[in-house]
Amino acid sequence: MIVDAAAEIADQEGLNSVTLAALSKKMNVRPPSLYNHVNGLQAVRTELAVSGLTKLFDQMAASVTEQKGDAALLSLAHAYVDFAVENPGYYEAALLKIQDKRAEIVSDQIVQLVTNLLIENRYACEKTAIHATRGLRSLLHGFTALIAKEAFEREEDILESLSFSIRTFLSGLSINNKNIM
Template structure:
């Protein structure tokens, strides 16, 4: 069986995700992907629209995995427990998939309905959990930005080796999420 026999878009995305997680998103090139799959670079164009197309597919895949992790962690939970579970799942995803995680950070570009749908699915899940805090529609969006900023900052520092002190990072994460919850509890609908 030749290496091309099982070549499809899903296979390409999974292989590219492996490269991203093992070597970094910058190392995901068509040449690297072709080498990993044992094919010539031009044959990739039968399944993807160049490097930008591959990066968009990776972002959709990453957002789908992130959503699945956060959804599974928070199912059946409400309030503080759900926020903690989703936050821990978010960081768990960033730890397990550091390269793929990087693809999930940008706002979806216009003209990419799959990426927009995947992004909106993650956003809707977070808003659903935060709705119990009665922040109002605009307040929920501000809270989502704050939540993502805190968790991304934590993930970025951790992934780059920025936590050098001999303290359990999971304890730090738990305290960070608790601080966030205390903060959104103090927000009013007027803000």
């Protein structure tokens, strides 16, 4: 309940607005009562980050279960952006640099999911997979950040632009990967 309340605050006001005072007010409890369940604000942020990473991984993994090839990578990209847009608090928390073994494990699962898809579809090899994964993540985060700021002001469909950008990125990877192999 505390993590969900923290996510709601972060969704509406940003992660920096998640404080023990804000949580106790939202949950209608006295601040000292929260310490019966959490070990301070850092613990709340850690749980929020782990939960955000887990939810992001689950959504990305589910998006590719019935997909192959480019369709899988496009589906994964849309799942990433959809998650970030629909869950801005969890997404912002998932980007936190925290020292937690659970977060490291889920982060590695996300990286493995993406790198495996890129390698399976011959967009990367073992040598270039991490670089390609970082490039894709950067592209997706950029779209996410611009959508959050409502920076796409033209009438063209944003998700169509996302698909175009992913296909263009993959095309570039394909050409680059042929030159390396």
